[in-house]
Amino acid sequence: MTGSVVVVGGGTAGMEAAGQLAKAGLSVTLIEKEKYLGGHLREWHHLFPDRRPGDEVLSYLKNQIIHNNIRLLTGEGVEGFQKRGNDFIINTRSGDVVKADAVLLTTGFDLFRSERKEEYGYGIYDNVITSSDLEEMFHSGEIMMKNGEKPEKIGIVHCVGSRDEKVGNLYCSKLCCVTAVKQAIELKEALNKCKVFCFYMDMRMGGALYEELYREAQEKYGITFIRGKVSEVGVNFSKRLVIKAEDTLAGRPLKMELDLLVLMAGMEMSAEGLKLAEAGKLEIGENRFFAASDNHFGSNKSNLKGLFYAGTCTAPMNITETISHARSAVSDIINYMNSDRK
Amino acid sequence: MQFDPFVIPFDLGLYFILIYAVTRSIIWFRELSRPDKLRLQRGFFGKAFGQSLKEIFLESLIHRKILKSNLRLGYMHMSLAFGWFLLILFGTIEADIFGEKHLNAPYKAIFFKFFNPDHGKTPFEAGYSFLMDLILAFILSGLVLAIIKRFSSKAVGMKKTTKLKTLDKIALTSLWLIFPSRLIAESLTSGAYGTGSFLTGTLGSWLASFLPASQMAYPFWWLYSLSLGTFFVLLPLTRYLHIPTELFLIFMRNSGIRTGDKAGSFSEVEVHSCSSCGLCIDTCQMNFSAGINNMQAAYLTKAIRNNTETFDIAQNCLMCGRCDQICPVGIELSPIRMIQRRTGDSEISYTNTWKGYFREKQHLPVKKQNIRNSFDFLPESNPGKADILYFAGCMTHLTPSIKIAMTSILNASGLSWSFIDEKGGACCGRPLMLAGQDKEARELINYNSQIIWKSGAHTLVTSCPICYKVFKESYYLDVEVLHHSQFIKNIIDDGSVKMNFLHKRVTYHTPCELGRSSGVYDEPREVLRHVANLETTDFDNENSLCCGGSLGNLMLSQENKRKIASCTAAELTRKNPDFLITACPLCKKTLAPVTKYKVIDLSEIVAESIVTPAVLKKNTYRFKKTVRESVGVEKS
Amino acid sequence: MEKFGFTLTKARVIDYDRNDHSIVDFIMEREPSFKACIECGCCSATCTTGNFTGFSLREINVLLKRGENDQVRKKIKKCMLCGKCSLVCPRGVNTRNVVFVAKQAFQKFDNYAV
Structure with missing residues (x-):
């Protein structure tokens, strides 16, 4: 099989798709804006539900793309693209022009900037961190407060920047609940003495083995789950964090002092993706992610023939789903090359 | 012939x-x-x-x-x-x-x-x-x-x-x-x-x-x-x-008669002086940002004249005061709207008689309302003695950066101060008033007044213009009420704090309750000129826009609030400023989500640029005098 | 009066079918965003009034939707209308207006005001 494909974005979806496309005999150009491949996967210490190290998956993906058919352009952004006849012409930020028969966008997601929820005090109070900051701590092995002490009481807030009309994100980011459970367990493992409290609106444990992890968190690790969204974070005289929530099941307001507060930041359409959507007149949904041409059998297809999507640029997804989505994109691209394009 | x-x-x-x-x-x-x-x-x-x-x-x-x-x-x-x-x-x-x-x-x-x-x-x-x-x-x-x-x-x-x-x-x-x-x-x-x-x-x-x-x-x-x-x-x-009524209105107004808070001859004359020219419709953000055009002042006066239903028209308004500013006849439209919001609560109303040629004043029996002691759960509070009280207000508790900034500014001023609602206090009463529920509001006013009296303070500083307006106008207090922009200006003027000039370009959004409603336009701008390059916009001072989040409107949907906020933010950031500055926690909360520019409060930029905290040796009496002189009031 | 062991107390069950839903219908018509509540409790947590006394907008919302109006009538007058709740609601419910309209509804459908 012959033909050329440009894959924009070298995260999980981009790497998996590039590897599979190359195997099918297509020549692939993989463009990644960062110096290194891997995208958000590089930030993850352990993955849920089995707490496999993120590096393991990353190295599998890296092995995928060591292939003669793949040309790598890292540290290179995409400025825009045009479709001339059946050909795509992609302009890179450094001025290169790449021609291709098909394009696959795997531009991924951006983490919700938690400063936007000012009442949670991220960027204002020292000991308010995000889930991503915590993964970094797990990486370094040093879980501590700003003053170097080990936290003893830790709160986790679900749904920060997801399911929130106030920040314009009405959708559920899907991963935060299970991430919270995973991180709570890991915190408990790392700091034996600490107490962990999860503040949730709904526990959405729909994925394979998620519910089991939730149960484990309760039974084995004694994590407390409180149904109520945190509405305000402040500090007391001794600079300890104080959160306000309603314990909706008890029906009473709840105040709690905490050493560390972890915000489960949601996923948002990436800024790069939005730029490309604007430049290429690609349709986006109400949630600002790329809109697939069909929800059931066209989840990889766009409104432009020959341009495909894979991964979290279309909706929040976990690693498993992202890899599957990348593979289904590859099969769509191969079909396109074989029949539709001619 | x-x-x-x-x-x-x-x-x-x-x-x-x-x-x-x-x-x-x-x-x-x-x-x-x-x-x-x-x-x-x-x-x-x-x-x-x-x-x-x-x-x-x-x-x-x-x-x-x-x-x-x-x-x-x-x-x-x-x-x-x-x-x-x-x-x-x-x-x-x-x-x-x-x-x-x-x-x-x-x-x-x-x-x-x-x-x-x-x-x-x-x-x-x-x-x-x-x-x-x-x-x-x-x-x-x-x-x-x-x-x-x-x-x-x-x-x-x-x-x-x-x-x-x-x-x-x-x-x-x-x-x-x-x-x-x-x-x-x-x-x-x-x-x-x-x-x-x-x-x-x-x-x-x-x-x-x-x-x-x-x-x-x-x-x-x-x-x-x-x-x-x-x-x-x-x-x-x-x-x-x-045509004839306007002449009467001009005589009445020039004689010093004002609308007040009850329906009466003057409000009747005002309502009949409206020529329905429609300028208030064009200037109304509900119209040009949210596409709502059935509630503007011209429609309100018309509904009152025709004796038709005014409830929704009166309620569905931001109370930003832009129409008051533009009305060519000079009708006090916002007070008239407030009178309509209070109906049911007030005993005077007018109905058309003689096929509409005349209107009759009616004294309605006030509905017996069981509202006494509705706020009797409020605990007794004792803030302790201090010269200066800081009242953050409900909204400021949702913008911790303003609280923190004000704390550091007050500390830097070297004055003795107390944070009265640090752990949350009662509401100032203005939101209830805006909903036309004055009696309930009065209860909260009494509660807060007691706290302020007990402290023996001579100055009350507030971060929220909504609180500022009600403290200034509806509380009977023997203290100087200052919005934090005025307070900061005073401590800069009397040398209590020194500022670094940050080389940032900023634009300033005048909050409605601070600007048109309370007439505080210059102080925030003067403070900003000390710390940054203040750029002008097309909507400064009297012509300022409402952020859309106003508590004046109970009915407006979040979607329409967002539309108004987006328009306002877009207009104020035309010159690509480093910061969009406001002086109200509610404006900040409303504008921040709809713009990519950083929206901060005046106090935050000031707190960032304060040089060294003054030592605790200030003569507070001197300060007290400065405050009073600068506001132009001498304590009797 | 002497109290016996078995007094006729109001049943603990929410008698959904017999309860009066006119108030909630009135509110939903005048403030449709009321329907979107997911009972997360954000409003009650931040509530200025809830800081001092047993007032929870989330609870009121549930009670109204089940037709348990009697309990609401006593509580709703405690609201100060400060509007903090509407700033934190993740569902964009116009909470301030819910309270305002609920007060109206009680005036309209009951003969005495709240």
């Missing part, structure tokens, strides 16, 4: 309207409160009289304010009002000079041409005819604009114009017919007698060339008289009542 039956409709209409005007003025005067009666009497025979005459000339005739904000619309109003006035004035003089005798009945002046058809033969007469034609042409040009406006409001530079009721339509038609019928009647008479100037003369001779002019003229004189008569009789039932 001395009399002709066709003048009867005009005469009847004229005497009807004159008697009506006198009666209604007497009713309005009688219903004024005693102090207001005295004010009006003093104003009528005092210095205010001259001022009123001047204002009547400038506003009721020339329409200066409309001209300023919209030239074409202003011209339309001016040509009709001023033109008609000139026509009557010079018509009377004409009848006086050229008529058979002096001091004629009014109809002689109005239908002068009919009774003196051959007037205009001598050069002097011809010159006068030219003047009269010129005035008529002036009016007709305005009338053409008015007709175009009715069918396409954009033609006069208006985006929206008011909708009409049936009686308004009849009155409008008769008004529109007055001048064309006069033109044709005069022209035909002139044509028959070979008189008339450039307009009536030319048109007349042309018409006479193929029509029996002398026979045709008579029906048009009838039409002219009938349209005048109809217009006068319908006038009290329509918005055209504003």
